[in-house]
Amino acid sequence: MPDTPKPEAPKKQESFLGNLMKYSVATYLGFLISGAALVVKGILPPDSYAVPASFMAYTTSLMNIGMLGLDQGLLRFYHEPPEGATGRTMFAACTRLSLLVMAVVGLVGSALFARPLATAFGLGTGGAILVPFLFLNAALYMLVRYLNVLLRLENNVAAYTAETLWMQACLNLLFLLPGFFTQRTWVFIAVAVASFGCVAIAFWFKARAPLQAPGLPYKAVYRQMVPYSIALAPAAVLTPLYQSVALSFLAAYSGQTSQGLFSFAYQLSLLVTTVQAGFSTYWGPYVFAHYRTEQARIGRVHDLLNFLIFAFFCCLVMFEDIIFLVFPGKAACQRFFPLMMLAAVFLILMEGTVYGNSIARRPHHDTIGVAAGVLAEVLICLWLVPAYAVTGAAVALVAGNAVMFLYRTVTGQYYYRTIPSIPRTVSGFLLAVAATAAGVVFYQHFLLKFLAVGAILFVYCTLYRPQLQKLWQLGLGLLRKLTGRRG
Numbered sequence: 163m164p165d166t167p168k169p170e171a172p173k174k175q176e177s178f179l180g181n182l183m184k185y186s187v188a189t190y191l192g193f194l195i196s197g198a199a200l201v202v203k204g205i206l207p208p209d210s211y212a213v214p215a216s217f218m219a220y221t222t223s224l225m226n227i228g229m230l231g232l233d234q235g236l237l238r239f240y241h242e243p244p245e246g247a248t249g250r251t252m253f254a255a256c257t258r259l260s261l262l263v264m265a266v267v268g269l270v271g272s273a274l275f276a277r278p279l280a281t282a283f284g285l286g287t288g289g290a291i292l293v294p295f296l297f298l299n300a301a302l303y304m305l306v307r308y309l310n311v312l313l314r315l316e317n318n319v320a321a322y323t324a325e326t327l328w329m330q331a332c333l334n335l336l337f338l339l340p341g342f343f344t345q346r347t348w349v350f351i352a353v354a355v356a357s358f359g360c361v362a363i364a365f366w367f368k369a370r371a372p373l374q375a376p377g378l379p380y381k382a383v384y385r386q387m388v389p390y391s392i393a394l395a396p397a398a399v400l401t402p403l404y405q406s407v408a409l410s411f412l413a414a415y416s417g418q419t420s421q422g423l424f425s426f427a428y429q430l431s432l433l434v435t436t437v438q439a440g441f442s443t444y445w446g447p448y449v450f451a452h453y454r455t456e457q458a459r460i461g462r463v464h465d466l467l468n469f470l471i472f473a474f475f476c477c478l479v480m481f482e483d484i485i486f487l488v489f490p491g492k493a494a495c496q497r498f499f500p501l502m503m504l505a506a507v508f509l510i511l512m513e514g515t516v517y518g519n520s521i522a523r524r525p526h527h528d529t530i531g532v533a534a535g536v537l538a539e540v541l542i543c544l545w546l547v548p549a550y551a552v553t554g555a556a557v558a559l560v561a562g563n564a565v566m567f568l569y570r571t572v573t574g575q576y577y578y579r580t581i582p583s584i585p586r587t588v589s590g591f592l593l594a595v596a597a598t599a600a601g602v603v604f605y606q607h608f609l610l611k612f613l614a615v616g617a618i619l620f621v622y623c624t625l626y627r628p629q630l631q632k633l634w635q636l637g638l639g640l641l642r643k644l645t646g647r648r649g
Contacts, residue, residue, distance in 0.1 A: 168201060169351030186258070195327065199334040200430055204489040206341040207424020214337055214350035216284040216409045217296060221354075222402035224300035225307065228264030231395035232256040233311050235387040238520055240315045241451055244382040251396035253312050255383040260304055268297030283406070284413030284421065286347070295351050302358035306332070309361075315447060325361070334429070389579035397532040404505075404539060404562055408555040411543040416551040424552050427495040430485065431502035434475050435510055436589040449517050453578060461582040464514045469622075469629040471591050476619040477508050479601040480612050498556035500601030505556075508563040516570040527573040535566030560598075586625060593622050 203211065236256055240249045271279060272294040280289030283296070306329050313322035337354035340346075405428055412420040449460060479500050486493045495502075519527045539562030546554025572579075581587050597618045604611035623630055 195335050196331045196429065196432065199338060200426070200489075202335065202338045202341065203422075203426045203429065204492055206338070208420075208426060208492070209418035210341050210345045210422070211288045211338055211350065211419035212409075212413070212418035212425070213284070213289070213292075213347050216406065216413065216421065217292065217299070217351060218282045218333065218337060219402065219406040219409055219425075220296060220352060221299045221303055223399055223406060223455045224267075224297060225304045226258045226398040227267055227396070227400065228301060228304050229307065229395070229398065230260060230263060230388075231391035231393070231398050232260060232387060233307055234394050234398065234520070235310055235391035236308075237315070237385055237446060238390065238450060240447075243595075244386045247383050249315060250312075251380075252383050252387065253308065255380045256387070257305070257308050258380075259384070259388075261301070264297070264301045264304060268294070268301065272297060282410060284410040286413070286418070292347070292351055293516075295355055299351075299355050299358055300608060302355065303333070306358060306361045314345070328361050332361060360597075371505075390523060390525060394528060397525070397528040400529075400532040400536050403536050404559060407536065407539055407562075408543060408547075408559055411547045411558075412552065414554055415548045420552045423492065423495055424555055425553075426489075426492050427499055427502045427556070430495070431499065431506045433478060434471065434506045445514070446517075450520070453517065453521055457579070458581050464580045465582055465586075465626070466629050466632060467514060468511065468587060468590060468631070469626040471510055472594050472622055473508060473619065473626075474592060475503055476597050476615050476622065478503060479597050480615045482601065483608050494541070494552075497602065497605045498553045500598045500605075501553075501560050502557040504594060504598040505559045505563045508567040510562075512567045514580055515567075516574035517580060518574035519570065522577035524573070524577060528570055531566045531569035531573070534569055535562040535564075538562045538565045542587050589625055590622060593594075593618050593625075 214402055217302075233256070236249075236252055240252060243249060243252055276290040276293040279293050283289070283293075285292050285296075306325070310322070310325055310329060313325055332354070336357045338351050340349040340353055405425075408424055409421050412424055445463075454458070482496060482499055485499075486496050516528065516531075519525060539558045542558035542561050543555060546557055548554075550557075571581075577586075597615045600614040600618065604614060
């Protein structure tokens with residue numbers, strides 16, 4: 163294993179828990195927006211928002227083509243800029259290059275490949291006319307993403323919170339609202355583009371100072387960031403395809419109703435992320451800033467998060483019937499919903515296991531892992547979707563995420579260890595698979611499912627007993643703090 167760099171001189175910092183709680187506010191308020199989007203999807207017929215859902219899913223992949231991985235480069239090198247540059251300089255350089263790339267790609271794609279792209283993206287009959295708007299929407303979302311990263315790195319919590327909520331509303335909710343009075347696809351798309359356009363205006367007023375400053379050393383910035391970011395860019399482009407590929411196959415083999423059901427279940431499965439959602443926005447920059455001196459803490463936090471995620475996942479499988487009592491029109495999702503949640507769990511856990519690839523500047527491992535996962539998903543979709551429709555797509559999604567998780571975790575842990583106990587982590591992984599199997603097999607038998615998953619959860623809590631005790635102590639301490647008592 164490579165040598166660990168020498169520790170940096172200690173710096174005065176705000177408390178870890180304090181920063182974590184501040185950044186959690188934006189994310190947990192964002193769940194109100196996601197919840198509203200779920201309610202809207204639960205009310206609307208699934209075929210009405212099928213094409214708009216695919217449009218928004220591919221928006222993310224196309225955005226990442228323009229970003230070239232530079233957003234991840236900005237996160238990695240913001241605290242280590244080249245000589246003569248600052249974090250703001252790096253931000254300005256990244257946005258300029260990305261806008262140029264997006265303009266070229268959008269013009270070429272819209273002028274020469276609109277029809278095949280519309281077919282590949284599952285945009286339905288006459289979808290070619292939507293392709294230019296798809297590139298425009300991706301460009302606007304790209305600016306929103308850059309601003310989000312900048313505000314986080316500058317620790318501007320108030321602005322970050324407002325911008326994150328705005329972005330969540332644009333990405334998940336606003337484009338659905340026309341479904342209450344029309345099913346015309348172009349109306350959904352117009353609302354999506356207009357909402358991101360409003361955020362882009364806010365981006366300009368926030369970012370215009372560094373963009374207009376003359377004489378910035380962009381060459382030095384590009385020399386440091388572009389090789390790293392380009393190697394990482396394919397991973398960023400491919401990752402959103404895990405949802406998009408399934409939607410495209412369902413559009414081709416099963417129709418818009420299946421597209422809509424998959425989109426609803428995918429968004430509902432993100433309930434699992436409630437545990438770590440606010441945590442992740444702060445944790446990535448924290449790891450890059452402190453990996454030299456805080457490896458022990460990083461490992462402890464990983465174990466606590468691992469326990470929380472799997473335990474919450476098991477609880478959701480046990481009580482999923484309640485969710486579909488709220489959304490009876492989407493009850494068909496229940497048979498494959500545990501699979502969708504397991505796929506989300508793999509993505510969540512991976513956020514804490516792959517930092518070694520970035521720290522060691524080996525982003526090609528991330529690209530290989532993501533590409534292998536997408537390939538696995540495509541092959542399984544070809545095999546299962548024609549016969550099993552949405553359930554086949556859900557199996558493919560799990561398989562793709564599992565392949566990506568395993569490869570990137572193994573390589574990431576080689577360069578930087580964040581998993582204190584590999585046997586315990588592997589055991590938890592297998593128990594989660596067992597809980598998923600129980601949820602799928604007994605999805606029509608609440609009591610059998612409840613007992614089987616409950617037994618698995620008991621074994622899991624026994625395995626992670628020290629983490630359970632630590633969380634209990636943290637909970638009691640927080641309660642005493644909130645009630646004003648001193649322990």
